[in-house]
Amino acid sequence: MTTLFGSLFVFILIIAIHEFGHFAVAKAVGIRVNEYAIGMGPLIYKKQTEETQYSLRALPIGGYVAMEGEESASDDPRSFNNASLLKRAAVIVSGAGMNFVLAIVAFSLFLLITGYPTKIVDEVIPNSPAAVAGIQKGDAIRSVDGKEIKDWDAFSKTVASSKNPITIGIDREGKILDFTVKPVEKDGRPIVGIQPTSEKHPVKAMGDGFKMTGKVIVTIFDVLGKLFTGNLGVDNLSGPVGVVKVIGDSAKYGFGSLMFITAYISANLGFMNLLPIPALDGGKLVFILIEGITGKPVNERIEQGLSVASFVLLFALMIYVTIFGDIARFIQ
Structure with a gap:
């Protein structure tokens, strides 16, 4: 139906x-x-x-x-x-x-x-590499392997191109933490098991x-x-x-x-x-x-x-x- x-x-x-x-x-x-x-x-x-x-x-x-x-x-x-x-x-x-x-x-x-994804973690999939490493809901992604991450799209592309373990820099309530995560393949592409929060941007949405x-x-x-x-x-x-x-x-x-x-x-x-x-x-x-x-x-x-x-x-x-x-x- x-x-x-x-x-x-x-x-x-x-x-x-x-x-x-x-x-x-x-x-x-x-x-x-x-x-x-x-x-x-x-x-x-x-x-x-x-x-x-x-x-x-x-x-x-x-x-x-x-x-x-x-x-x-x-x-x-x-x-x-x-x-x-x-x-x-x-x-x-x-x-x-x-x-x-x-x-x-x-x-x-x-x-x-749908909104625009942010760098803030909204959900960590249970038993995923991110969950095993210790990443939590509310963490803000700062970097991958020491390189600054400007937005979720950059983070997603970096993970998708990674075959080896990566170090994800996190800001947790003002504390800077590093987590080593080994991506796993799902549906043909590497993932770490993180879902981001989203923000609404009406003007940007119309332009896009x-x-x-x-x-x-x-x-x-x-x-x-x-x-x-x-x-x-x-x-x-x-x-x-x-x-x-x-x-x-x-x-x-x-x-x-x-x-x-x-x-x-x-x-x-x-x-x-x-x-x-x-x-x-x-x-x-x-x-x-x-x-x-x-x-x-x-x-x-x-x-x-x-x-x-x-x-x-x-x-x-x-x-x-x-x-x-x-x-x-x-x-x-």
Whole structure:
């Protein structure tokens, strides 16, 4: 149940935010919106206002904002096709833009919830090397092998790179003590058995939310580069089944962990939607660019044909990744 509710929460939140970006900017620039839908397929609930129908549909695999004149030309002066190129471009990029905003906010919430680790010992794992050596809760880590430790990250990296016994300098209520500790390996890396206290830094969390979103984008560039060069196989990617499993695993560790995976998926969706593929927002931007250069819109049949073809290819890729990636990993 945790996996189901966690997955629904993440998918619906990301979809709703993405479509709200399109919706809000379309309304702001005066384009008529006929329907704002969360989900696809059969209608579960709807609310009709003077201009827009707000819908909740059965399948949480997407959503849409149906704008007048988006799929076919309309004479309505407020239609999408009659809006300026700049306004149309703004509407298209706003979906991905909101995904990046969600990623920044969710990463920031994750950091606010988990806090930043300090050099103060919060817990010593029983029978661990640190416990055997005599390190206690409340001790402040000062040094390792005589070298000053500035923060927990530096301490963690030092321990992780140690194969031999290390000397940990501790400040215990004003007394400077040294403890010789031999790290042991757990899950493939050396540890000493210390858990640090944490501090909340709201301003720093917001700034790091931006940085973490940027790092996700850089990672996507790296993955795409490896895919094109053949250094990474498509079967190493995750499809819907794999994503649901990751969300479920994250939900078990609480709301903070769920915010982290939400941010990661939202940043990925925002970036992928801007790729110049006809079925995606990035492809629509390309068509607008061509119209801006040539002075006339791309032939409607050609645009629709390319969109359908690319959608079929993307759907086929998703099935392939699900079968030879997700399912293959589960049955190994």
